[in-house]
Amino acid sequence: MTSENQQHPQTEEIGVAGFSTLVLMLGTAAMVHLGVAPDPVSGEKKPDLGQAKQMIDLLDVLKAKTSGNLTVGEANVLDDLLFDLRMRYLEAVKQT
Numbered sequence: 001m002t003s004e005n006q007q008h009p010q011t012e013e014i015g016v017a018g019f020s021t022l023v024l025m026l027g028t029a030a031m032v033h034l035g036v037a038p039d040p041v042s043g044e045k046k047p048d049l050g051q052a053k054q055m056i057d058l059l060d061v062l063k064a065k066t067s068g069n070l071t072v073g074e075a076n077v078l079d080d081l082l083f084d085l086r087m088r089y090l091e092a093v094k095q096t
Contacts, residue, residue, distance in 0.1 A: 030052050030059070031085075034049070036088060
């Protein structure tokens with residue numbers, strides 16, 4: 001156990017909030033707005049493509065602003081998520 005973990009022993013128990021967690025949180029919000037995942041409050045799947053696009057654009061801004069500062073794993077999570085969300089968004093737009 002490092003000295004940092006000794007100062008904050010609960011970190012291991014509850015998990016570390018990091019870049020990938022932030023990316024996945026924004027991705028989950030995009031999935032809700034795409035109507036793929038249910039709204040956590042209402043339980044309904046109600047697409048809102050404007051909000052979905054905003055979440056995707058926000059992730060794209062995050063990618064641009066963190067370019068060169070991410071680990072390979074973090075960059076892969078962000079790239080894979082953006083690709084998946086963009087494909088789902090295009091499919092949703094086609095269906096409207």
